[in-house]
Amino acid sequence: MSESTASEPASAEERLVGADRVIAVLTELADHPLGVTLDELAGILRSSKPTVHRALATLRRAGLAEMTGRGVYILGDEYLRLAFRNLDGRPETARIQPLLEQLAAQFGETAHYAVLSGKDIVYRAKMDPPQGAVRLTSVIGGRNPAYRTGVGKALLSGQLLDLDQVIDWFGEFPLEQKTVNTLVTPEALLAELEATRRRGFGIDNQENEIGVNCVAIPIHLDGSTTPSGAVSVSAVTFRCPLEQLVGAVPDIRATIAQTLGPNALGVG
Incomplete structure (x- = not known):
């Protein structure tokens, strides 16, 4: 050689x-x-x-x-x-952005579209309200642990159905307690995922950041029975308490169905 x-x-x-x-x-x-x-x-x-x-x-x-x-x-x-050309060229961006614009204008709060990526959620699109002195710090491409976000719980509620699955997915417990409201035990997470599955939407009750809450609804963009991601409406608590956001869920669903079609909600 x-x-x-x-x-x-x-x-x-x-x-x-x-x-x-x-x-x-x-x-x-x-x-x-x-x-x-x-x-x-x-x-x-x-x-x-x-x-x-x-x-x-x-x-x-x-x-x-x-x-x-x-x-x-x-x-x-x-x-x-290159990054923004790729993002703008994705089919999901073209479909999601008009919906987020409509939600942000309709409710005067920030709308996101996010997907699961490992144990995190990743924001694929975001729209701030046209008016409002307080804007959220989330960014497109930003990540947050799924267990302490409404989007994460909305997407995991259909996958993690018992305690063993929760433990296998998240690994070592207790999880990091980012705020006093963060759920950090497998039992607490399972109970919240079960509640999420029953009501059909996820909630972040100041679990990722004090002063910010959200509701998140899983959506289906590709015709699959598994959600492709979730749309959330997030707000600062002094301007829009969680109860107000939860009360707006039927209207959020209606806007999703009107903009993307009822199949986006897994209906039909």
């Missing part, structure tokens, strides 16, 4: 490690919209500064990262262009 042939496996391995590092740097940049320095990135990723710098150089050549005049790195405009 020649020397050049013997070195090929090591070279391939190095390229793989290098690609992993580039992805790690790109992912970390996404968590720092105001920017992050080379020293900070190296510390967070526990890598040497030359290694991180090489990854940043690769990303900058592709337009996926930029360096400001202060020596701070941010995501590049090309990354944002």
Whole structure:
């Protein structure tokens, strides 16, 4: 075997490690919209500064990262262009966005569309109300643990039917108690999932963030019996108490059926 042939496996391995590092740097940049320095990135990723710098150089050549005049790195405009072009081109976005706009205008609160991703929910679309001094901090692409969100409970209520399934899904208990209202035991979660299944919508009673509550309704965009995601209406409690949101659920359902068709609610 020649020397050049013997070195090929090591070279391939190095390229793989290098690609992993580039992805790690790109992912970390996404968590720092105001920017992050080379020293900070190296510390967070526990890598040497030359290694991180090489990854940043690769990303900058592709337009996926930029360096400001202060020596701070941010995501590049090309990354944002690609991400939003992909998001806008998705069929679900074209169908969901008019619904969220209608809900936000109708109720004067923030509307979301989110899906399950592992043990989290991910916001795929969002619409803030046209007016209102207080806006929620959620962002498209943002994640929250499913167990403490109305969307998560709406989507899991049809999957986790007994205590063993709840324990298997969430793993180690107790879960993190983000607020005083967060449900952290398997028994409490099972009881809430059963209640969610009976009423047909999920509730977040200030379980993820104090001062914010929501109701969430599972929807079917692809004709499957399994929901593709859930639509939620979220509000700050001083402006719209949970009881008011719950009372609006029939109207939210009616708007969903009118905009997407009754099949979106799993009817028909």
